[in-house]
Amino acid sequence: MATPRPLPTTSLQLPDPLPLDSGQVLDGVTMAYETYGTLASDRRNAILVPHALTGDQHLASEHPITGKPGWWVRMVGPGKPIDTDRFFVICANVIGSCMGSSGPAALDSDGRPWAMRFPVITIRDMVRAQVALLDVLGIERLHAVVGGSMGGMQTLSLAANFPDRADRVLAIATTARHSAQNIAFHEVGRQAIMADPNWQAGDYYGTGAAPDKGLSVARMAAHITYLSEAGLTGKFGRRFQDRPDGTAGGRSFGFDADFQVESYLRHQGLAFTDRFDANSYLYITRAMDYFDLAEEHGGRLADAFAGTRARFCVVSFDTDWLYPTSESRSLVQALNAAAAPVSFVELSAPYGHDSFLLDVPALDRVVKGFLE
Template sequence: MPDNAPPQTSALRVLTLPEPLKLDCGETLDHVEIAYESWGEPNADRSNVILICHALTGDQFAASKNPVTGRPAWWPRLIGPGLAIDTSRYYVIATNVLGGCMGTTGPASKAPDGQPYGTRFPVITIGDMVRAQRAFIAALGIDSLFSVIGGSMGGMQALEWAAQAPEQVFTSVPIATSARHSAQNIAFYEVGRQAIMADPDWCEGNYLADGKRPSRGLAIARMAAHITYVSESALKRKFDRGLQDREKTSFSFDADFQVESYLRYQGHSFVDRFDANSYLYVTRAMDYFDLSSRSDGRLADVFRDTPVRFCVFSFSSDWHYPPEANREITRALIAAGAEVSYLDIQSDKGHDAFLLEEPIYEKALAGFLSASAELRGI
């Protein structure tokens, strides 16, 4: 069982934004703290900065071990010396998103009254996350980014950056993502939120003050979401109908099947490292994401004549943000007259493929970044 204390966060690098942050909901947050991590070195004119944006349950530890959870880097195959996101050439920064729970201000943070925000935290958007990142890089003295790269929710941020601040982004790499959450996406995350809120230990969002954690609800939320991150064929390949440590079914509700045991493990291991209210807020931000709504439903108009170079990736067996959602982004960018590349990688690993070993994807990303770096004189 997880202990009831919030994660120990003293080992984190944190910057406090100098100005209050205005949010889409109309509220303002003061003293926003942004937790971050970086690799490589900035060049003289700081033109080699890459921002890595994490997915729903990711964090800033893209390329090094998380000292709080002990979990390994989540993008070790892509970020490092000589890798696609080459830390001997680029200065790579990752931040924990606004509303997150790895050191950045979120619902588990203390409100001005000294108590955790809980559900008093304002509802945030992907746009707010990016505005926080923009304020953050400005505070670091960085004017513009060579690239914004992210998968899943990180891809939404990569798109949002290009839409919000095209003059500050040289390239944008949205991976396995969507420009708008579909009804199916919203539906799955609503199941997760309802599971959390149905847990009596959620305490109307005040569980931290009450010394509790809605671990059962959060674990179920994670289990439901996790199903959408893997493909049917990968589940079949890994487990099929295999039984867990037994010869035959037990005629009970134990985890007879390996896939049940696997999902339970995914759920239980998640609650130790993630805050349930953060899960509510961050999934809500994704649900609200619809870039095209800013231009009467015409996504192309959002990017009309944009100077940003794009490289969009999808994975053939991803049914969370399927190839079609990424193709829609690409088609809008073509119509907008943008310079865009798009590759749908053949993979049976589902949505999670963007985190896994896919040599074609690694080489293609390396080629895109390297050619872009030459154009930028890096």
């Protein structure tokens, strides 16, 4: 994505400067967001759904670049587990991202893209911006905050740092801190991007050439971590691709994609570059790596939730090796230690980390039940 395009989305400028964990202050923050359903007159039916690393505000509506349905359209809509006939659902593009909110691809006050002049942000900074958006929208208290993966980090961060803002907190396939292995995979992605000569220290906007090759490699590496080994085997195994002429494939004794899994990964990498900005990938992975909710609160995770009065629900998936169930258990123990009401469920699903986005009817039931 060499040059960000104007996109059809709702956005507004936050009235106040946004203080950041780095000590910097971000002025004139733009928040791009979508809403679904109708805000009740008492303003008590709002649900905030923070998105994941490469997600965006198009939760339940067509993506303006890819034309694909919203990323959680199976979960959010009329009569669905997050029922837009009952709830007013808000999804905002996180700061640092590239779908309309302030980030490296957006223009600074001098009219030039921020690029690497954009301040390094944290998960808490993303949440601060969303809480400021809620203030503008006049929503004092959420019925619930619901998020998976990095959305789950934001969900937990909101509960910890703004304990009066949500009645229910639903954290799915997530963690209270990024592990060494998580950081390592992100660092591979960042190095792939920064190794691309088109990256040009981040100043590639308007050059007509973006570091798409590096971004594509970053996406490929990350994508493997989103799937389970068994899921990959079930979906692709060692099956060869058919040849272009339709005949059965096999070893080409070359470096084309012989295996279906190679072709799939290459496609995932390339398609990603159409809709995502490489600098945003750097900034958001950095924010995730910095995330350590215990460290933010004196080193004890339970203390992060000392002030909460919310009800919690924590969901993990048995095949998720990116944020395995053990991470969710630690979180639940901390919530127990903080005497917060919490329910916990490990769901069985074959898709690995991506299970939270896919067809797992048991998750639908958990979400629906928790929001009652």
